[in-house]
Amino acid sequence: MVTAIKIQHLxxxxxxxxxxxxxxxxxxxxxxxxxxxxxxxxxxxxKTNGNSKIGISIFRNIKKxxxxxxxxxxERHPKGSQAFIPMQGQPFLIVVAPNLDEHKPDLxxxxxxITDGSQGVNYQIxxxxxxxxxxxxxSNFAVVDRIGTEPNCDIYEFPTPIQLFL
Amino acid sequence: MVTAIKIQHLxxxxxxxxxxxxxxxxxxxxxxxxxxxxxxxxxxxxKTNGNSKIGISIFRNIKKxxxxxxxxxxERHPKGSQAFIPMQGQPFLIVVAPNLDEHKPDLxxxxxxITDGSQGVNYQIxxxxxxxxxxxxxSNFAVVDRIGTEPNCDIYEFPTPIQLFL
Numbered sequence: 277m278v279t280a281i282k283i284q285h286l287x288x289x290x291x292x293x294x295x296x297x298x299x300x301x302x303x304x305x306x307x308x309x310x311x312x313x314x315x316x317x318x319x320x321x322x323k324t325n326g327n328s329k330i331g332i333s334i335f336r337n338i339k340k341x342x343x344x345x346x347x348x349x350x351e352r353h354p355k356g357s358q359a360f361i362p363m364q365g366q367p368f369l370i371v372v373a374p375n376l377d378e379h380k381p382d383l384x385x386x387x388x389x390i391t392d393g394s395q396g397v398n399y400q401i402x403x404x405x406x407x408x409x410x411x412x413x414x415s416n417f418a419v420v421d422r423i424g425t426e427p428n429c430d431i432y433e434f435p436t437p438i439q440l441f442l
Numbered sequence: 443m444v445t446a447i448k449i450q451h452l453x454x455x456x457x458x459x460x461x462x463x464x465x466x467x468x469x470x471x472x473x474x475x476x477x478x479x480x481x482x483x484x485x486x487x488x489k490t491n492g493n494s495k496i497g498i499s500i501f502r503n504i505k506k507x508x509x510x511x512x513x514x515x516x517e518r519h520p521k522g523s524q525a526f527i528p529m530q531g532q533p534f535l536i537v538v539a540p541n542l543d544e545h546k547p548d549l550x551x552x553x554x555x556i557t558d559g560s561q562g563v564n565y566q567i568x569x570x571x572x573x574x575x576x577x578x579x580x581s582n583f584a585v586v587d588r589i590g591t592e593p594n595c596d597i598y599e600f601p602t603p604i605q606l607f608l
Contacts, residue, residue: 298584300500309573312505318589320498330496332486332525332564332586334466339478359498361584363560364531394529394582398498407475416560418464418527420498420586423484 280439286389298396320398324356328424340413346437350404356422359398371406446605452555464562486564490522494590506579512603522588525564537572
């Protein structure tokens with residue numbers, strides 16, 4: 277049983293099974309606005325199903341995380357993708373796991389990442405992840421996700437906590 | 443004829459005819475994540491039409507604007523809304539105008555705004571606006587707009603330039 281995991285630097289490659297890193301690094305661009313601007317195009321695959329739409333909200337995190345620390349749950353949104361974009365150049369922590377079966381994450385394959393301040397992420401539909409973990413507070417993120425009324429959050433509580441360390 | 447306009451501080455009220463300010467100010471929230479996070483919900487009304495979807499890109503502005511300065515055009519996207527979210531807490535400038543008729547902006551009603559660093563904006567579908575104007579460089583913005591292949595940009599060139607001042 278995994279009881280502790282090391283936090284890795286976030287890369288497109290490491291995060292690929294869970295979604296997309298929203299960042300210029302590793303992406304090509306084309307010029308717009310008379311070459312004053314580089315457009316890094318369509319970095320995240322946004323999805324929603326059911327009676328819903330995609331919208332922009334702000335998550336303002338009011339509790340900061342001190343590393344090392346322990347987590348005891350993951351959640352997933354079965355009806356839509358969810359993207360987090362830092363609004364203050366702030367790094368944040370990401371914890372994700374693949375599916376073990378239809379109902380549970382595979383905690384033997386749980387991973388933790390830290391962003392570099394310029395990166396956002398988009399969780400693919402149904403990806404198990406920990407709620408927002410920030411290293412400073414207050415901390416604002418633009419969140420691009422499903423706007424709908426039906427329930428869209430499953431929670432999995434761990435049998436024993438898992439410690440994250442840098 | 444308008445030849446110069448003063449740049450105002452951006453507010454929800456002032457910007458309302460053109461779209462939405464993406465900001466916590468003036469919006470209510472509900473708690474999520476065991477009260478660690480405030481969710482300011484569905485702040486922008488994203489729209490797209492035709493054979494397209496909504497996506498997230500990054501605009502990296504590589505030219506900075508020194509105020510006062512002159513502009514000589516506006517553009518609009520007839521097939522989708524377009525949201526700009528600063529990723530580094532950076533202020534930026536916004537220039538918008540209502541329609542005069544089906545083809546032209548009403549330059550007698552042009553307005554310029556400066557954000558406070560915590561604010562993004564969403565331009566409603568078809569809103570005349572100036573391309574991204576940033577006060578620092580390089581400057582990264584997450585852009586949430588239409589991802590499609592058909593032309594989606596009209597440009598209007600001014601008969602004479604308009605100066606913006608603080």
